[in-house]
Amino acid sequence: MTIIADSGSTKTDWCLCEEGRVVATIQTQGINPFHQTEETIRRIIHDELCSPDFFNALIGKDKIECFFYGSVCTESKALLLRSLLNDELAACGVTFEVYNDLLGAARALFGKTAGIACILGTGANSCLYDGNGIAANTPPLGYILGDEGSGAVLGRSFLNGIFKGWLSADLRDEFLAWVSLDYAGVIDRIYRQPMANRFLASIVPFISKYVNEKSELEMMVVENFRSFFRLNIAPYQRKDLSVSFIGGVANAFEFQLRKAADIEQYKIGTIKKSPLDGLINYYF
Numbered sequence: 378m379t380i381i382a383d384s385g386s387t388k389t390d391w392c393l394c395e396e397g398r399v400v401a402t403i404q405t406q407g408i409n410p411f412h413q414t415e416e417t418i419r420r421i422i423h424d425e426l427c428s429p430d431f432f433n434a435l436i437g438k439d440k441i442e443c444f445f446y447g448s449v450c451t452e453s454k455a456l457l458l459r460s461l462l463n464d465e466l467a468a469c470g471v472t473f474e475v476y477n478d479l480l481g482a483a484r485a486l487f488g489k490t491a492g493i494a495c496i497l498g499t500g501a502n503s504c505l506y507d508g509n510g511i512a513a514n515t516p517p518l519g520y521i522l523g524d525e526g527s528g529a530v531l532g533r534s535f536l537n538g539i540f541k542g543w544l545s546a547d548l549r550d551e552f553l554a555w556v557s558l559d560y561a562g563v564i565d566r567i568y569r570q571p572m573a574n575r576f577l578a579s580i581v582p583f584i585s586k587y588v589n590e591k592s593e594l595e596m597m598v599v600e601n602f603r604s605f606f607r608l609n610i611a612p613y614q615r616k617d618l619s620v621s622f623i624g625g626v627a628n629a630f631e632f633q634l635r636k637a638a639d640i641e642q643y644k645i646g647t648i649k650k651s652p653l654d655g656l657i658n659y660y661f
Contacts (some may be wrong), residue, residue, distance in 0.1 A: 378440065380471065381656050383481060384408045384447030385624075386499040387575055391426065392653050397661035407499075409448040410457055412572065418458070422465045441471045444660070446481030446652070448500075479504050480511060485655025486621040486647055493613060497634075498624035499578040501527035501605060505613045515609045520574050526605030528578030528626045534597055535580055536563065544593055555583055578626075585629045598630055602637035610643060619646035 379394045386407045393401040405425035408418055445462065448454075455475040462473050483494035483506035495503040501524045505513040520529035538544030539552060540560065553559060558566065567573045588595050610620060620643050627634055628650040638645045649655065 378442075379660060380441065380443035381653060381660065382443065382445040382447070383652050383656070384445065384478065385496075386412070386448065386572075387578060389421075389447070390651060390653055392657070394657060394661070397657060399657070407575075408458070410454040411448060412574075415457070415461065418461050419464070422461060427465060439470070441469065443471050443473045444656070445473060445475045446478045446656070447475070448478060477511075478502070479514065481652050481656060482623040483511065484659045485623060485649070485652030488655075488659055492618050492646060493610060493615060493620040495605075495610075495620060495622045495627070496624050497526050497528075497605070497622055497627040499528045499574055500524050501530070501609070501626075503605075503609045505615060505618075513613055515612050517609070520577065523608070525608055526602050526626070528581045529574040530577075531584060531598065531601055531626065532577030532580035534601060535584055535594075536567075536577075538593075538597060544597070545591070548587065548591060548594070551587075552580075552583055556580075581626060581629060588630065588633065595633060598633045599637050599640075602630070602634050603641055606637060606641040606643055610641075616643060619644050621646035622648045623650075623652045625650055 381392045381394065383390045384407055386409050388407050389405045391403045391405065392399055403426065406421050408421060410418065443462070443466070445458065447458070459473050459475045462471075462475075479494065479496060479502050482496050483492075483504060486492065486494050487506055487508065489508045491508045492506055493503065494506050495501070500517065500520065502517045503515055504511045517523050520527060520533065524530050535544070539549035556563070566576050570576070584594065584598065588598055620638065622634065622645075627648050631648050634648065635645050
């Protein structure tokens with residue numbers, strides 16, 4: 378029995394598999410030890426993951442391995458997360474391996490062949506993958522200093538546009554009605570409430586709704602993706618390799634992403650919303 382978990386900043390998808398067959402799935406909040414306290418992570422695992430249906434599927438199984446892929450860029454964070462998971466699930470006989478989500482994306486997209494693997498979701502990341510491991514990684518720097526092309530940065534650019542006036546007033550009014558906030562409420566949500574990156578990324582469905590109707594909005598999205606290629610992919614100096622993507626943002630704006638890649642002269646391989654199917658194929 379194998380558990381494969383894919384965790385981003387917004388959500389974590391847990392997939393319970395037996396001999397390559399999906400037995401059960403469950404979704405929890407995203408788990409990110411850089412932005413969340415131990416207490417918060419422990420609560421998510423206990424309250425959201427440890428559901429009766431999920432536990433019932435584990436009963437009576439001799440050996441259960443969990444491969445967790447998430448935002449654990451340092452060994453200390455990986456050890457912390459492994460310890461928290463063990464505290465809740467070790468009694469069920471589950472053993473854990475914790476990896477960076479970028480390695481999960483690379484394995485899901487390329488298996489054991491080389492390529493450039495990217496994540497465009499709430500955050501953004503990329504790596505040069507040699508078929509075995511990550512050979513190079515441009516630091517993404519997070520949504521304040523970097524994360525070009527991510528949901529959080531698209532949301533940030535959108536808010537800049539509607540409030541500074543380079544996006545239309547009707548788009549601003551539509552958005553404020555959609556989000557049920559005024560200008561002051563938006564500012565409060567970003568600067569005074571926790572998890573501003575999640576709020577910014579939550580604007581993506583609204584952008585997606587109008588991106589094909591508003592030329593200035595499409596230009597904003599394409600320019601964000603061009604910045605992603607120029608600042609994150611160009612340092613690898615490997616235009617001979619295909620560039621493939623995992624993530625809801627890449628999936629939602631596939632047309633604009635391919636357009637940006639054409640302008641920057643990169644060849645796109647695969648675009649997937651989730652790495653889970655690819656990871657199941659990798660392990661089975």
